[in-house]
Amino acid sequence: WADSRSDIIRSFAMQRSGRKEIKQPVGHIPISFSPEDKGRMTDEFMVQLAKEYMQEMGIRNTQYIIVRHDNTDNLHLHIVYNRIDNHLKLISVNHDYKRNIKVCKKLKDKHRLTYGKGKEKVKREKLDNPDAIKYLLYDIIKTILPYCTSEKEFQGYLQSKWINVEFKQRRTTGEIEGISFRYDEIAFKGSQIDRKFSYGNLKKEFEKNRTVQEKQAEKTEQEISDRPKTDELPTLGGIKLTPEQMNTLKDGGYIYFENMQQKDGSKLSAYTFFDDKITKPFFTKQNPETFIKYGKYEMRLMDKMRIEAGFITKAKVKWYGGGMAYPYLWKENKSDTEYKESWGDPRLPKVEKEERRQNIIKSRQ
Structure with missing residues (x-):
């Protein structure tokens, strides 16, 4: 027993001195309780639970303190114990995670304590x-x-x-x-x-996600095939596009056109590409594949131009380990300096996205 904080520290240090080679001589375990059980949590009951927990976890024959915290809406206690026991043997912490799960379940069942209602409610901080x-x-x-x-x-x-x-x-x-x-x-x-x-x-x-993506691709292909057929190809700056050029632009590529006619009568030679819906052309003298740094991303010039113009863009960005990744990036407001990011197309209808989420993960807690 110790009467003050300084006595406790001195007592722990004295016992630890017999095993100076141990770098982490003190163990610390927080234990939280469900708000539904708060009315049952007297000091005596919490001490009983803490002692039973230590016994089951193999924390025996050693110094310890138990501290109750109820100054927040998350009622909990802390166990601080000396890993150097009274016989100078080391209390192992190997496999504590697995043992902790079993012990907590055993005590909850024994004392009819409330189980947690899912990981989403756990206070990470x-x-x-x-x-x-x-x-x-x-x-x-x-x-x-x-x-x-x-x-x-x-x-x-x-x-x-x-x-x-x-x-x-x-x-x-x-x-x-x-x-x-x-x-x-x-x-x-x-x-x-x-x-x-x-x-x-x-x-x-992964298999379900592949199936969803394949169905989405089939749906998109069907929508394209159902569009009215026309032999007319668009003209860009007075230059009539060929079917091959149009396919390149539809696939997200770019083409260098020379002497495109502008409204003021001047000529423009530039790299040309579109957004993914083929609604707006973009022009640049610089190679669109040039990578530029913006915030935490290093992306192609063509993708940054699309994003800055207000389009949701599946960007090609340099990624960890020298690879590439393809997140969807966009700006919610023109004045935003940071991009929104999603690993799925945020333009999918909410109903479809919710159905997709339920069918694929079914794990909302």
Whole structure:
């Protein structure tokens, strides 16, 4: 027992001095409770829960303190314990994450405590590592998953966020059977972050996303084929476009035209390209494929010109590791200096986007 904060610190330090080679001699565990259980959380009951938790976690025969915090709407306690026990043995923290899940479930069932209502309600700013990183990974993966159609695409985006993706392969066949994520030297298996993020479930999502994209492409092709046929090709600056030139422009490419007639009678020679709906022509003396830096993006000149003109653009941007990525970028207001970003076409109707979200991830919590 200790009567003051200084006595507690002195007592911890004295016991720790017997194992000076241990760099992290103090363990810290926060435990939160559901607001529905607040009326039951007397000091005595919370101390009982903390002691049962420590016993189940193997934190025994050592110094500890239990601190209650109820000055926020998130009722919780903190356990601070000496990892050097009373016999100078080290209390291991290996596999604490897995054990913690089992112990919390056991105590909730034993005392009929309320289960949490989903990851969306967890207050991220209250978390410490490793839970803070687990929820960071959850939020990022959940956001980008609906737009990924392959392992490579999925891995490339996460690497751009400095998240390392590791695939576990079977020794006999080389077939992928597992996935893990590492950020800031802390790693989780996909299923530890969320059951939806096991490799088997991710693979199903990629397949569903591919199906959705293929159906969308078929729908677009059908809309094009249903348009009234015409043999008339547009004229640009007095130059009648050939079918080959028109196809190049429709595919998002560009063409260098010489001596295009302008309204004031002058001639213009420039690279020419359109927005993806072929509604507005753009002209530039500089090669449209030239990459330019804007904010956090390094993109093609032609994409920046489209965005600045108010068009939602599937831009080609330089990405992590020397690769390329193709996010949709746009400005909500002309005066905006930062671009909005989406990994799916934001122009899709809301009903279609909601249906897509429900059919693909079915995981809103």
